[in-house]
Amino acid sequence: MPGTELNIGGGSAFSREVARLLAQRGLSWRKLADLVDYTPSWLSKVKNGAPPSAELAQRCDEVLEASGRLIALAQAKPERPAHLPAVTAFFTGRERQLRQLDEALTTPLWSGASRIVAIDGSPGAGKTTLALRWAHDNAARFSGGQLYVNLRGYSYDGPPVRAGDALEEFLVALGMPASEIPSAAESRARLYRSLLSGSRVLVVLDNAAHLDQVEPLLPGTGECAVIVTSRSHLLGLGVLTGARRVTVGPMSEEESFAMLSTVAGAEHARSEPEALRALAQQCAHLPLALRIAAERVVTGLDQHVSELVAQMRTGGLDLLDLDERTAVRTVFSWSYRALPAESARMFRLLGLHPGRSVSTAAAAALTGTSEAHAQRLIGALVSAHLVETAGRDTYHVHDLLQRYARELTTAVDAQAERTEAVRGLVTWYLRMAMAAAARIAPYRTVAHAVTLPAQASGEMPFADVHTAYQWCESELRNFAPVARLALDHGLGDLAWKLPLALYDYFVVRKPWAVLMSADEIALRAARATGRTREAGWVQAQLALAHLFLRDYPRSRDLYEHALDIALRTEDEHGEAWAAYGLACVACETAEYDRARTHAERAFALFEHLGERDGQAAALATLGEVQSRTGDHDTALETIKSALRLCEQLHNDHGRGRKLVKIAEIHRSRGKPREALRYLGLSLDVRRELQDYWGEADVHLRSGDILDELLQYQDACDEWHAALILYESLDDPRAADAAARIATAHCGERRTHAPSTP
Numbered sequence: 128m129p130g131t132e133l134n135i136g137g138g139s140a141f142s143r144e145v146a147r148l149l150a151q152r153g154l155s156w157r158k159l160a161d162l163v164d165y166t167p168s169w170l171s172k173v174k175n176g177a178p179p180s181a182e183l184a185q186r187c188d189e190v191l192e193a194s195g196r197l198i199a200l201a202q203a204k205p206e207r208p209a210h211l212p213a214v215t216a217f218f219t220g221r222e223r224q225l226r227q228l229d230e231a232l233t234t235p236l237w238s239g240a241s242r243i244v245a246i247d248g249s250p251g252a253g254k255t256t257l258a259l260r261w262a263h264d265n266a267a268r269f270s271g272g273q274l275y276v277n278l279r280g281y282s283y284d285g286p287p288v289r290a291g292d293a294l295e296e297f298l299v300a301l302g303m304p305a306s307e308i309p310s311a312a313e314s315r316a317r318l319y320r321s322l323l324s325g326s327r328v329l330v331v332l333d334n335a336a337h338l339d340q341v342e343p344l345l346p347g348t349g350e351c352a353v354i355v356t357s358r359s360h361l362l363g364l365g366v367l368t369g370a371r372r373v374t375v376g377p378m379s380e381e382e383s384f385a386m387l388s389t390v391a392g393a394e395h396a397r398s399e400p401e402a403l404r405a406l407a408q409q410c411a412h413l414p415l416a417l418r419i420a421a422e423r424v425v426t427g428l429d430q431h432v433s434e435l436v437a438q439m440r441t442g443g444l445d446l447l448d449l450d451e452r453t454a455v456r457t458v459f460s461w462s463y464r465a466l467p468a469e470s471a472r473m474f475r476l477l478g479l480h481p482g483r484s485v486s487t488a489a490a491a492a493l494t495g496t497s498e499a500h501a502q503r504l505i506g507a508l509v510s511a512h513l514v515e516t517a518g519r520d521t522y523h524v525h526d527l528l529q530r531y532a533r534e535l536t537t538a539v540d541a542q543a544e545r546t547e548a549v550r551g552l553v554t555w556y557l558r559m560a561m562a563a564a565a566r567i568a569p570y571r572t573v574a575h576a577v578t579l580p581a582q583a584s585g586e587m588p589f590a591d592v593h594t595a596y597q598w599c600e601s602e603l604r605n606f607a608p609v610a611r612l613a614l615d616h617g618l619g620d621l622a623w624k625l626p627l628a629l630y631d632y633f634v635v636r637k638p639w640a641v642l643m644s645a646d647e648i649a650l651r652a653a654r655a656t657g658r659t660r661e662a663g664w665v666q667a668q669l670a671l672a673h674l675f676l677r678d679y680p681r682s683r684d685l686y687e688h689a690l691d692i693a694l695r696t697e698d699e700h701g702e703a704w705a706a707y708g709l710a711c712v713a714c715e716t717a718e719y720d721r722a723r724t725h726a727e728r729a730f731a732l733f734e735h736l737g738e739r740d741g742q743a744a745a746l747a748t749l750g751e752v753q754s755r756t757g758d759h760d761t762a763l764e765t766i767k768s769a770l771r772l773c774e775q776l777h778n779d780h781g782r783g784r785k786l787v788k789i790a791e792i793h794r795s796r797g798k799p800r801e802a803l804r805y806l807g808l809s810l811d812v813r814r815e816l817q818d819y820w821g822e823a824d825v826h827l828r829s830g831d832i833l834d835e836l837l838q839y840q841d842a843c844d845e846w847h848a849a850l851i852l853y854e855s856l857d858d859p860r861a862a863d864a865a866a867r868i869a870t871a872h873c874g875e876r877r878t879h880a881p882s883t884p
Contacts, residue, residue, distance in 0.1 A: 143324045336855075827863065
């Protein structure tokens with residue numbers, strides 16, 4: 128019945144939420160009876176678990192201003208979810224980690240706190256297996272049931288699960304009618320916490336990438352327990368909730384031997400104990416690899432363990448990358464031989480693609496066919512289980528299958544055909560990158576030599592800036608490998624063009640590790656092809672990454688090399704941007720006279736070239752120098768001039784940065800409220816652009832100002848938001864946010880004065 132008690136605990140989820148709202152407002156149940164015009168005796172029944180009528184639920188929701196939450200709770204049907212997947216039958220060892228989980232999940236850090244533990248470790252270390260083993264062993268402790276979701280944070284076959292989508296699954300599992308689930312993720316989170324209030328539920332959040340995936344899924348009650356698994360440390364989770372940590376690494380030698388013996392059988396353990404130990408070493412003592420190796424022995428593919436060890440030592444079969452569901456190479460060959468000729472060629476050439484996933488369009492470019500025809504050919508590969516569907520028009524080839532395909536194309540296809548296939552693929556990436564740049568930064572006026580081959584022209588593939596960003600994000604992991612592929616096949620002119628074409632995407636989203644990997648390849652390619660001027664551009668792009676990563680000596684060195692090249696090649700554009708970069712470095716290292724000189728030089732060059740985007744950038748840096756040296760009035764006018772240029776160019780990324788600089792000037796002039804207003808304007812711009820680094824920057828600065836205004840809780844909230852974003856970007860400023868949180872004792876403040884859900 129709607130409104131009945133979901134789990135063991137006082138009253139129902141509805142009555143518990145009413146009680147919380149009453150306590151929050153200093154009201155009694157008797158006073159509520161007067162306000163909703165019901166008798167106290169009737170409300171007493173509801174308080175003790177009786178289902179409220181729809182009319183009563185609506186009246187309570189209105190009086191207590193619950194925004195529909197009480198109405199939704201009254202309509203929920205009692206459910207006891209049991210979501211846990213099965214755990215492997217061959218679980219062995221990990222006794223120490225299981226004891227750590229026992230301690231972390233049975234003893235909260237403080238009264239009322241949720242019991243939360245984060246399990247982290249490398250791929251294949253057995254994080255999920257450990258979590259599920261403990262969860263199954265302790266399921267009886269949780270009378271409200273178990274919730275499980277794979278957040279797919281590090282999955283190659285699809286995007287990570289959004290917290291809002293996971294909340295929808297959980298709410299349905301807890302008995303909420305799908306039609307009553309709110310659309311906003313924040314509203315779903317509040318409803319989820321209300322449903323779990325007073326219940327004993329175990330929540331397993333598997334394969335999380337970032338804290339922002341996890342935080343909305345955390346119950347607000349001390350009766351629940353949460354296990355989070357992730358390859359990353361999720362540092363902010365401990366700061367935010369006091370979560371304990373269990374790190375899972377390789378197994379010990381004895382644990383490895385025990386697992387191999389369990390799976391492969393006692394006979395092998397007795398007859399080949401040393402070979403089993405050697406096999407464990409070859410598998411790096413990782414549970415996934417150990418299990419696969421043992422199962423290979425069990426299936427009889429190797430008569431003796433020593434044979435398998437010898438094979439691994441000579442590099443014959445890379446078991447560490449072998450998925451449990453994947454057959455051995457001979458099985459691959461059976462599937463391959465059954466393919467029609469064109470599909471077989473598609474499979475072979477897919478081995479050349481260096482990424483984890485490949486789109487239909489990329490496969491078409493690789494094979495020189497239309498997208499429609501490529502789709503049909505890939506369909507045959509999917510049917511043969513040689514390719515997996517990873518999303519809409521996107522496919523995944525398992526590492527071992529990709530290696531097998533690469534071996535086949537080397538053996539079957541001529542070198543000239545492979546080179547032409549690579550040329551088609553890289554040209555497609557270049558065309559898409561340049562089209563994305565045209566959407567992301569239409570104001571860019573620099574006339575450089577990144578041009579498309581004649582055959583690569585065509586219609587604009589992106590309808591707007593958001594679809595351009597989406598393509599860049601979906602292909603991010605492929606950019607550096609594709610540039611390397613071009614260089615390895617003697618296509619140096621394509622290899623240096625691709626990273627440079629992606630400049631504006633890199634600047635907004637700041638995936639610095641990818642940028643640096645791609646640019647190192649581009650630099651080698653430019654030098655190999657005698658493109659001295661272009662090598663200078665690549666160095667300037669690398670310098671920018673090192674600047675944001677706070678490696679100022681390396682950044683200065685690269686900018687100086689870029690400036691020297693620009694002067695030698697009479698490249699005024701290159702000279703202007705190198706001078707601007709040197710001004711930025713000098714400003715960050717408090718060398719203000721040098722920064723002023725470089726900024727003025729850059730502005731004069733940009734003005735001469737008629738490049739207004741560059742003028743805005745140089746003016747902003749000059750204004751920052753003026754502000755840091757105490758000339759705030761002049762600085763304000765200078766940066767406002769830069770802002771006007773950005774507005775004229777519709778350069779929203781530049782506009783967001785200039786608004787922050789204006790905010791800092793107002794802060795320096797003792798006008799914190801005005802500073803916060805400009806930071807709010809910048810945050811709106813950054814959010815619209817999905818400029819996550821920019822959002823983090825605004826949150827960090829806002830927290831600092833609020834802290835100065837003695838608004839400590841608001842400051843902590845801003846710093847937490849900055850920490851989550853910086854961690855997701857692997858930016859060193861995450862340490863700045865964490866230090867502020869620790870110094871301000873934000874965790875303690877949240878403990879004693881939790882915010883209202």
